[in-house]
Amino acid sequence: xxxxxxxxxxxxxxxxxxxxxxxxxxxxxxxxxxxxxxxxxxxxxxxxxxxxxxxxxxxxxxxxxxxxxxxxxxxxxxxxxxxxxxxxxxxxxxxxxxxxxxxxxxxxxxxxxxxxxxxxxxxxxxxxxxxxxxxxxxxxxxxxxxxxxxxxxxxxxxxxxxxxxxxxxxxxxxxxxxxxxxxxxxxxxxxxxxxxxxxxxxxxxxxxxxxxxxxxxxxxxxxxxxxxxxxxxxxxxxxxxxxxxxxxxxxxxxxxxxxxxxxxxxxxxxxxxxxxxxxxxxxxxxxxxxxxxxxxxxxxxxxxxxxxxxxxxxxxxxxxxxxxxxxxxxxxxxxxxxxxxxxxxxxxxxxxxxxxxxxxxxxxxxxxxxxxxxxxxxxxxxxxxxxxxxxxxxxxxxxxxxxxxxxxxxxx
Numbered sequence: 001x002x003x004x005x006x007x008x009x010x011x012x013x014x015x016x017x018x019x020x021x022x023x024x025x026x027x028x029x030x031x032x033x034x035x036x037x038x039x040x041x042x043x044x045x046x047x048x049x050x051x052x053x054x055x056x057x058x059x060x061x062x063x064x065x066x067x068x069x070x071x072x073x074x075x076x077x078x079x080x081x082x083x084x085x086x087x088x089x090x091x092x093x094x095x096x097x098x099x100x101x102x103x104x105x106x107x108x109x110x111x112x113x114x115x116x117x118x119x120x121x122x123x124x125x126x127x128x129x130x131x132x133x134x135x136x137x138x139x140x141x142x143x144x145x146x147x148x149x150x151x152x153x154x155x156x157x158x159x160x161x162x163x164x165x166x167x168x169x170x171x172x173x174x175x176x177x178x179x180x181x182x183x184x185x186x187x188x189x190x191x192x193x194x195x196x197x198x199x200x201x202x203x204x205x206x207x208x209x210x211x212x213x214x215x216x217x218x219x220x221x222x223x224x225x226x227x228x229x230x231x232x233x234x235x236x237x238x239x240x241x242x243x244x245x246x247x248x249x250x251x252x253x254x255x256x257x258x259x260x261x262x263x264x265x266x267x268x269x270x271x272x273x274x275x276x277x278x279x280x281x282x283x284x285x286x287x288x289x290x291x292x293x294x295x296x297x298x299x300x301x302x303x304x305x306x307x308x309x310x311x312x313x314x315x316x317x318x319x320x321x322x323x324x325x326x327x328x329x330x331x332x333x334x335x336x337x338x339x340x341x342x343x344x345x346x347x348x349x350x351x352x353x354x355x356x357x358x359x360x361x362x363x364x365x366x367x368x369x370x371x372x373x374x375x376x377x378x379x380x381x382x383x384x385x386x387x388x389x390x391x392x393x394x395x396x397x398x399x400x401x402x403x404x405x406x407x408x409x410x411x412x
């Protein structure tokens with residue numbers, strides 16, 4: 001390899017490292033912060049047109065890219081057939097744009113210390129921002145610059161990623177320092193989620209811990225595993241008992257909402273969700289193959305509201321469930337394409353959860369948890385109905401897969 005090639009490789013890796021660092025560090029503390037690092041990676045991928053590195057693509061790489069492209073194309077085809085405005089194509093197109101980012105990261109993988117450091121810093125800054133909003137500005141639920149549910153769940157995701165990074169930290173020269181930082185980042189991510197009052201993201205935590213135990217239970221030792229779990233539990237208990245956080249009130253409200261719904265009151269937070277789900281099920285039963293389309297879904301829900309089967313509020317919302325919303329709007333193929341978007345990456349990453357290479361295992365764990373977390377988030381929110389949900393899932397999927405495969409090929 002010539003000097004100029006080495007110099008280019010070094011600069012490209014520094015560029016990708018800084019971009020991935022920003023994906024974590026500023027995700028929630030500046031407007032659209034989750035986009036900047038991803039856009040830099042997308043711009044960097046243009047260089048592949050003339051550098052043409054040898055990528056050694058395998059069947060799994062092509063399968064993952066195909067899932068991203070097909071989900072994007074099917075979504076946009078459905079919008080086109082419905083006569084949607086050009087702006088509607090923005091979000092689904094981003095899944096396709098994640099493909100060149102994956103190839104760029106595979107060719108020029110970021111230094112993993114940048115990635116984990118960015119996630120730790122991002123978690124700390126996010127929780128600090130949430131603390132200021134809650135206790136300084138007197139805002140009931142911390143929201144940052146995005147929707148409150150998105151803020152809480154993405155904060156939790158960054159904390160979960162920090163836990164996945166423990167395997168990487170265990171084999172670093174300053175392992176104890178890195179482990180302490182990652183545990184701090186995990187706690188901060190959880191705190192940001194708690195202060196947002198977003199309850200849905202916590203439902204899937206047992207599955208998150210199961211993945212972490214499967215990956216690290218036999219390697220990091222019982223003491224460290226228990227320390228990580230105890231830290232998060234202590235944080236949760238503290239947030240619950242302090243009335244200023246509002247967590248205790250949100251938990252109590254959930255039980256109240258369920259009881260009121262049983263009594264016929266559908267105008268509560270959970271009651272409205274139950275109504276939206278019921279309406280979506282009714283629409284799916286009528287058009288399971290083709291779905292109702294974007295505008296057709298609203299018209300169908302309005303008809304249900306006119307008949308008194310759902311409330312007017314429910315008729316004006318999306319289904320607040322990713323699977324139901326896709327099924328109702330885009331039919332069985334829409335549901336299957338979403339399931340593939342979740343389950344294919346989940347399967348491909350999970351195959352490497354027990355690899356002896358701990359740095360590789362950390363990336364595989366983070367990739368597995370990305371899918372697990374988004375399945376969880378999608379149970380009570382249409383996460384891909386927001387720019388933040390699309391950008392975070394599509395581009396972190398590209399980064400984690402590209403970095404993991406580069407590690408397998410000996411590029412980092």
